Amino acid sequence: MMDAGRHPHITLLTYSEVEEVSGYVGHFKVKVRQRPRYVDMELCTGCGACAEACVFKKGVPNEYDAGLSRRRAAYIPLNGQGVPMKAVIDDQACLYLTRGRCTQACLEACPTRAINFEQKEEIVELDVGAIIIATGFEMFDPHRLPAFSYGRSPNIVDGLQFERLSSATGPTQGQILTAEGKRPERVAIIHCVGSRDEHANRYCSRVCCMYALKHAHLVRDKTGAEVFEFYMDIRAFGKDYEEFYERVQEEGVYFVRGRGAEVVVLDDGRIQVKAENTTLGIPVQINVDMVILATAMEPPRDADRVASIFGISRSADGFFQEAHPKLRPFHTNTEGIFLAGSCQSPKDVPDTVAHASAAAAEVLSLLSRGQVVISPTTAVVDEQLCSGCKTCIPLCPYTAISFVSQDTTGVATINEALCKGCGTCVAACPAGAITARHFSDRQILAEIEALLR
Amino acid sequence: MDEEPRIGVYVCECGINIGAIVDVADVVRFAEGLPNVVVARQSRYICSEAGQEMIRQDIRDLHLNRVVVASCSPRMHEVTFQNAVAGAGLNPYYFQMANIREHVSWVVKDPKQATAKAKRLVRAAVARVNWHEPLQARQEDVTPAALIVGGGIAGIQAALNIAEGGYQVYLVERQPSIGGHMAQLDKTFPTLDCST
Numbered sequence: 001m002m003d004a005g006r007h008p009h010i011t012l013l014t015y016s017e018v019e020e021v022s023g024y025v026g027h028f029k030v031k032v033r034q035r036p037r038y039v040d041m042e043l044c045t046g047c048g049a050c051a052e053a054c055v056f057k058k059g060v061p062n063e064y065d066a067g068l069s070r071r072r073a074a075y076i077p078l079n080g081q082g083v084p085m086k087a088v089i090d091d092q093a094c095l096y097l098t099r100g101r102c103t104q105a106c107l108e109a110c111p112t113r114a115i116n117f118e119q120k121e122e123i124v125e126l127d128v129g130a131i132i133i134a135t136g137f138e139m140f141d142p143h144r145l146p147a148f149s150y151g152r153s154p155n156i157v158d159g160l161q162f163e164r165l166s167s168a169t170g171p172t173q174g175q176i177l178t179a180e181g182k183r184p185e186r187v188a189i190i191h192c193v194g195s196r197d198e199h200a201n202r203y204c205s206r207v208c209c210m211y212a213l214k215h216a217h218l219v220r221d222k223t224g225a226e227v228f229e230f231y232m233d234i235r236a237f238g239k240d241y242e243e244f245y246e247r248v249q250e251e252g253v254y255f256v257r258g259r260g261a262e263v264v265v266l267d268d269g270r271i272q273v274k275a276e277n278t279t280l281g282i283p284v285q286i287n288v289d290m291v292i293l294a295t296a297m298e299p300p301r302d303a304d305r306v307a308s309i310f311g312i313s314r315s316a317d318g319f320f321q322e323a324h325p326k327l328r329p330f331h332t333n334t335e336g337i338f339l340a341g342s343c344q345s346p347k348d349v350p351d352t353v354a355h356a357s358a359a360a361a362e363v364l365s366l367l368s369r370g371q372v373v374i375s376p377t378t379a380v381v382d383e384q385l386c387s388g389c390k391t392c393i394p395l396c397p398y399t400a401i402s403f404v405s406q407d408t409t410g411v412a413t414i415n416e417a418l419c420k421g422c423g424t425c426v427a428a429c430p431a432g433a434i435t436a437r438h439f440s441d442r443q444i445l446a447e448i449e450a451l452l453r
Numbered sequence: 454m455d456e457e458p459r460i461g462v463y464v465c466e467c468g469i470n471i472g473a474i475v476d477v478a479d480v481v482r483f484a485e486g487l488p489n490v491v492v493a494r495q496s497r498y499i500c501s502e503a504g505q506e507m508i509r510q511d512i513r514d515l516h517l518n519r520v521v522v523a524s525c526s527p528r529m530h531e532v533t534f535q536n537a538v539a540g541a542g543l544n545p546y547y548f549q550m551a552n553i554r555e556h557v558s559w560v561v562k563d564p565k566q567a568t569a570k571a572k573r574l575v576r577a578a579v580a581r582v583n584w585h586e587p588l589q590a591r592q593e594d595v596t597p598a599a600l601i602v603g604g605g606i607a608g609i610q611a612a613l614n615i616a617e618g619g620y621q622v623y624l625v626e627r628q629p630s631i632g633g634h635m636a637q638l639d640k641t642f643p644t645l646d647c648s649t
Contacts, residue, residue, distance in 0.1 A: 010616045014630060081636075129598060130595075132608070214641075240643040341608070348642075353607075363611070367618070416591070438586075440586075443584045443585065447580055447581040
């Protein structure tokens with residue numbers, strides 16, 4: 001993370017989103033919308049004085065702690081560890097920016113006068129030869145499966161919230177505590193929440209078994225609590241994973257084979273987990289102080305928008321579609337655009353690093369080749385026949401057609417580098433002035449005629 | 454057509470993928486009788502090196518100027534065969550593919566119907582390739598920079614690899630900090646080392 005922030009060849013565009021992409025392999029033009037931070041990145045030293053001074057004491061849920069803590073409107077991301085380590089003022093939370101009423105204590109507190117409420121969003125235009133999409137995943141929201149009672153007790157947490165509870169940078173400085181501040185004595189971990197479930201996602205999310213085992217280890221190690229894992233199958237397929245599973249078994253974790261069926265919050269605040277122990281063929285009921293839901297990885301909610309900006313497709317599970325499941329697992333069907341990490345399918349850290357490195361290798365080979373081959377199977381306009389009616393121009397999905405004025409009138413002309421040879425303009429041209437190379441009428445009619453003979 | 458077309462047709466068995474349903478020998482006999490077809494042959498795996506060499510040899514020995522391969526989907530091997538014919542000096546666009554696997558043997562259960570459909574597709578491909586024209590691919594320079602969308606571990610890893618190669622990288626992240634979910638994790642399995 002630090003290395004990426006410091007590298008002389010890497011330009012970080014944070015708080016930014018890609019708005020528009022045009023062009024083709026080797027020559028993409030990209031528009032990036034950069035949200036205002038209301039902080040001058042040059043002046044800000046990341047000291048955090050603005051966050052201290054921010055009068056919005058109640059704050060908003062801190063996304064970095066998965067909602068387990070709150071932050072103010074002015075803050076340093078990642079609880080002070082962000083890259084870049086610069087303050088940001090959340091314009092959805094800031095009292096001045098939302099209501100226009102605030103003492104603006106942050107302005108006074110900043111020793112370098114870096115805060116600037118006049119900052120506006122900016123559009124940055126980039127020229128690049130290749131694109132890697134690494135937009136990652138979102139955690140499954142367990143509210144969607146009411147049987148797990150998520151939200152009905154602060155001691156029912158999802159996988160990411162537990163990570164924050166156990167992390168030294170988290171709200172409890174890494175102590176695993178219940179919401180009441182006590183060490184839990186019994187903890188249940190429920191596998192496959194939002195995965196392998198026809199009511200949520202049918203796919204196996206691949207990482208949850210292993211992170212649930214890790215959570216069991218951390219609970220045993222840090223609190224000594226009894227841990228019950230409710231699982232259907234343990235999928236420990238990676239290098240040293242099975243050994244890790246054995247280690248956790250030896251640490252005294254109870255494994256109950258059977259999907260957690262229901263989680264009930266009892267009157268005294270304790271939590272009851274009901275399941276079927278399919279090994280013994282009996283129903284089980286266990287009272288615990290904390291429940292960890294091993295939630296699945298899902299495609300981000302705006303994956304559709306990303307797909308349409310980059311012209312890539314999604315598979316049935318919602319993740320981005322690779323060009324070939326085995327031979328081209330990090331390519332898209334658009335040349336020059338590649339996929340990296342869990343935006344393509346759920347992946348753990350080793351697989352993500354391998355996938356991303358492979359995509360980077362593909363980009364490096366493209367950039368170092370220095371040249372791309374442009375397919376000649378494009379459409380061409382016969383200027384003698386073109387009447388200049390412009391019918392074709394708005395129809396082209398690749399904005400490859402432009403209008404060139406000539407004497408009294410003008411003609412359409414096709415940028416062969418942008419044209420993908422889809423044939424839309426060929427079919428639409430009222431004058432029959434456009435032909436598709438390699439898909440001429442004569443070729444297609446000969447084929448059809450022979451097929452039907 | 455500047456010169457008289459001299460067409461070679463190659464019908465692939467794809468092991469038993471096509472061969473167990475389609476009567477490949479019958480399709481070859483049928484192809485031999487089509488106009489302008491100089492040679493038609495059968496191959497167990499036409500995409501193999503031996504299969505491709507057979508095509509190149511025929512182009513040289515029999516002066517073929519058009520090639521049709523009846524095998525799998527062009528999404529699988531069109532580029533393979535375009536490169537093969539180009540290897541023997543023929544323009545790669547003097548090539549046409551008939552898909553008799555995904556469109557025939559994998560979907561048609563009755564061998565008689567499958568063979569009849571394969572023949573039609575071969576006849577159509579031969580009729581089409583007569584009218585093919587040579588095309589030249591163009592080369593264009595590449596902008597020596599990359600865009601990476603997403604600053605989680607995948608984006609960061611890819612950015613570092615490309616930047617280490619000496620190219621400019623733009624790393625776009627929606628949040629005010631890079632790091633993604635990875636920066637939220639405590640220890641990572643199976644080695645339990647820290648994630649940041």
